[in-house]
Ligand SMILES: Nc1ncnc2c1ncn2[C@@H]1O[C@H](COP(=O)(O)OP(=O)(O)OP(=O)(O)O)[C@@H](O)[C@H]1O
């Protein structure tokens with residue numbers, strides 16, 4: 001059990017996260033938040049690359065910093081910006097990381113073969129990394145995180161740069177891995193975690209806003225989400241009255257999807273995770289629009 | 295895992311380029327004294343013919359041989375070389391070139407040898423002391439230190455005369471300046487080259503992951519930040535290897551090029567070697583070879599100290615270029631600092647005990663020839679104190695590094 005106790009993280013005078021409390025058990029946790037919300041910051045603390053300014057993080061009730069090597073031994077991490085040595089082949093780089101993770105050579109070889117197959121890179125293991133595409137590098141990154149069969153797997157935007165086919169493969173891979181370990185992945189792409197995440201964590205204004213399963217999250221908008229086809233000139237008015245989550249051009253007007261506290265003569269629709277995400281961070285988008293202006 | 299770090303050290307193409315460049319430079323430097331080479335080798339014949347030292351017996355034989363050579367070209371008969379040379383017009387014009395050269399060389403070593411005893415008898419170290427006091431504007435405590443040290447120097451001077459160290463034949467210093475050539479020109483070049491290589495290599499190894507942005511992945515593995523301990527050991531070993539290689543290669547070429555046969559076991563503190571008024575005097579009775587050995591050991595130790603300084607800097611800065619700059623700034627700042635120390639207390643001498651000062655005067659290592667570093671234990675104390683200091687600083691920097699955010 002991995003627990004974050006009342007953690008605050010300051011960068012000099014700037015507070016990135018404030019009084020965060022979280023618990024992780026087996027399963028997939030999705031960290032869903034927009035740019036700059038503090039996802040990477042939280043993850044870097046979870047892998048001891050940086051340390052809380054206040055509060056502590058424990059694994060099985062022991063501080064992860066004190067656990068040190070013991071904790072890193074059960075840790076797998078894919079940084080958002082996965083660095084590699086250009087002149088290394090994928091196999092060589094993975095062998096090197098395996099050595100750093102304390103795997104012996106023969107075991108590492110087998111494991112690397114297995115993992116490269118799992119991410120569909122079995123044919124390019126002997127190719128130099130500088131010849132890899134961004135998506136291929138990302139998959140090598142996933143492999144290295146999995147080398148030591150980690151109990152805690154932390155992936156910072158693992159699907160960035162993956163094509164839809166690889167995204168689907170990755171999603172399948174995650175669900176098979178989730179049975180006996182903690183997986184925390186960050187993303188701003190809702191579909192990446194939709195249906196596989198046990199719980200979704202949303203960070204807003206430096207704090208954890210929600211840590212709920214998908215059912216509960218969707219129920220936040222239950223009975224409040226509507227769709228209507230309206231003439232073009234009404235769009236402005238809807239924007240000022242409701243939270244419009246999306247609009248779509250139709251042949252007889254514009255189809256708007258919006259949240260309203262009162263029922264009206266509109267079509268009530270089933271909220272998706274995406275709707276919740278858009279709704280929760282709506283103000284944030286407005287805020288950033290404001291910032292652009294000044 | 296130290297093996298992995300070592301391989302990083304030797305994976306730098308810049309390093310190989312630089313080594314190649316330095317070796318070429320050193321060869322050019324060695325060859326630059328080529329014109330002296332021919333007459334230089336005469337002293338080897340002297341040792342072969344007359345023994346390793348300019349004793350009364352060997353001087354007598356030299357004189358006889360010299361006279362014999364002269365008598366081939368003149369009917370006059372001289373009883374001493376001195377007398378013969380007063381009448382040099384009677385034989386020099388008729389002499390063959392190579393006989394003339396031989397005579398010139400013989401006379402050079404003969405006369406120097408003959409002066410040796412009286413020179414050391416008259417050598418007044420108090421003059422050297424007051425000269426130094428004037429030159430560096432010393433007073434008060436600093437003056438006391440020098441008085442004390444020159445008393446020790448006086449003792450050593452007496453001892454070396456008793457041991458007849460001063461009589462060992464060596465390349466004529468005032469003519470060839472071979473000590474300065476080997477230990478100052480080439481020696482200092484070697485030291486600075488090795489220093490550059492050491493700093494580059496150490497910064498390269500220590501900042502390897504940060505420079506290539508693999509730090510976020512690699513410092514989270516089980517090995518994690520303890521990798522920095524391996525880097526410390528690996529960069530020390532690699533600096534030692536690279537420095538030793540550059541030294542060995544350059545000195546190897548040097549001794550192939552210049553013939554030291556017969557001189558290797560000459561006493562270092564001999565009179566022949568002296569280039570200026572003050573002859574070179576080492577604090578201990580060592581042969582040339584032993585001195586060279588000490589020199590190389592100290593030079594390697596110096597690189598290890600530079601390695602540790604760089605390691606500590608690189609751990610804090612985590613950037614190769616910043617580390618080079620910081621090292622250069624530290625070097626410059628230290629020189630400024632040491633020149634600002636008050637000249638009226640012993641402190642001014644304390645400031646000299648530094649690798650940054652030590653590297654500037656390699657030709658005076660283990661000798662009493664630089665008044666500012668006239669301490670028999672100067673090299674050992676400098677290396678030990680800074681070595682120990684930077685072991686502690688390195689250990690502290692490592693501890694500090696393990697608690698740093700790696701962003
Ligand atoms: N090293 C740092 N120094 C100062 N501020 C930082 C530092 N790293 C991050 N921040 C700030 O902390 C906040 C959170 O950054 P973080 O990288 O954790 O966001 P994120 O959720 O991962 O964003 P993204 O989706 O763009 O990756 C941002 O406002 C960022 O500017």
Ligand SMILES: [Mg+2]
Nearest residue numbers: 039040041080
């Ligand atoms: Mg991020």
